[in-house]
Amino acid sequence: MTIMKNRDITQDELLRGEKDPLTSTPVHLLELDKVGKHYGNIIALSDVTMAVDAGRVTCVLGDNGAGKSTLIKIIAGLHKHDAGTFSIFGEPRHLNSPREALDAGIAAVYQDLAVVSLMPIWRNFFLGSELTTGVGPFKRLDVETMKQITKKELQEMGIDLRDVEQPIGQLSGGERQCVAIARAVHFGAKVLILDEPTAALGVKQSGVVLRYILQARDRGLGVIFITHNPHHAFPVGDRFLLLKRGKSIGYYNKKDITLEELTAQMAGGAELAELAHELESLGGHSDVVAEVEAEVASTEPRRS
Numbered sequence: 001m002t003i004m005k006n007r008d009i010t011q012d013e014l015l016r017g018e019k020d021p022l023t024s025t026p027v028h029l030l031e032l033d034k035v036g037k038h039y040g041n042i043i044a045l046s047d048v049t050m051a052v053d054a055g056r057v058t059c060v061l062g063d064n065g066a067g068k069s070t071l072i073k074i075i076a077g078l079h080k081h082d083a084g085t086f087s088i089f090g091e092p093r094h095l096n097s098p099r100e101a102l103d104a105g106i107a108a109v110y111q112d113l114a115v116v117s118l119m120p121i122w123r124n125f126f127l128g129s130e131l132t133t134g135v136g137p138f139k140r141l142d143v144e145t146m147k148q149i150t151k152k153e154l155q156e157m158g159i160d161l162r163d164v165e166q167p168i169g170q171l172s173g174g175e176r177q178c179v180a181i182a183r184a185v186h187f188g189a190k191v192l193i194l195d196e197p198t199a200a201l202g203v204k205q206s207g208v209v210l211r212y213i214l215q216a217r218d219r220g221l222g223v224i225f226i227t228h229n230p231h232h233a234f235p236v237g238d239r240f241l242l243l244k245r246g247k248s249i250g251y252y253n254k255k256d257i258t259l260e261e262l263t264a265q266m267a268g269g270a271e272l273a274e275l276a277h278e279l280e281s282l283g284g285h286s287d288v289v290a291e292v293e294a295e296v297a298s299t300e301p302r303r304s
């Protein structure tokens with residue numbers, strides 16, 4: 001009989017969400033356990049627990065000032081947390097820079113994308129990681145290969161752009177987000193953070209971006225989708241973290257929450273009801289009261 005040695009768990013196994021053989025607990029791509037951060041006296045984030053897995057979308061929802069950006073900055077290596085544990089592949093880490101985050105496979109796509117509008121799409125795709133050909137004085141940009149790869153990667157994401165020579169500034173906001181997602185996938189991201197990618201977009205374009213979130217998920221990335229819109233989060237999310245004034249007010253698996261409940265939690269259903277009552281007692285304008293009451297009614301969780 002041979003004795004099975006404890007073997008090292010490979011990154012591939014972790015990506016498939018295998019259990020750590022030493023502890024037999026599931027290892028997540030990323031895991032935050034009671035993470036907190038303050039800026040001077042301001043507690044920007046406290047007691048936040050969430051996980052990110054390969055092929056899953058974790059949504060982070062919250063209003064302005066909820067702490068969403070602070071959370072993302074911790075994960076993307078821009079700020080350090082000062083409470084709790086942030087683990088990558090089961091290993092507790094404090095990231096010192098965005099470079100360290102990238103090396104760990106964490107890529108962030110910010111709302112105000114850093115693109116050079118007048119440069120062609122393929123130049124932006126390879127910005128900072130240009131391919132070259134030849135050596136020494138004969139070294140030059142490998143334009144053809146970069147164009148081909150850009151075209152191929154965009155096509156694989158289902159993005160059909162006629163011409164990668166087109167200046168990226170001519171693309172719509174949604175298309176630019178999609179190019180950024182395809183870029184992160186190409187350069188080997190394992191975790192993709194999208195900070196409010198649909199906030200500035202119309203309904204149709206938001207739909208396009210949501211579709212690419214699913215594409216990234218299906219290609220095995222762990223996606224973190226930040227938004228304040230439950231209607232965008234619910235159809236694509238597997239897990240939902242709700243933040244309010246720096247605190248977690250809920251963390252749900254999709255099977256444990258409905259869109260109506262998510263919307264009600266986001267809108268602060270109870271607070272709206274209170275406001276309607278207050279307006280009425282103040283002899284508020286009846287139109288306004290009716291409007292707030294309608295809002296309250298529309299956010300009531302569905303009884304089942």
Ligand SMILES: Nc1ncnc2c1ncn2[C@@H]1O[C@H](COP(=O)(O)OP(=O)(O)O)[C@@H](O)[C@H]1O
Nearest residue numbers: 039042044062063064065066067068069070071
């Ligand atoms: N660099 C900073 N210095 C001081 N306070 C900050 C800083 N960044 C964020 N905050 C505060 O932390 C809280 C959470 O902000 P933020 O993470 O930006 O929220 P969100 O992205 O959800 O709107 C807010 O009260 C904000 O004013």
Ligand SMILES: [Mg+2]
Nearest residue numbers: 065068069070
């Ligand atoms: Mg923000």
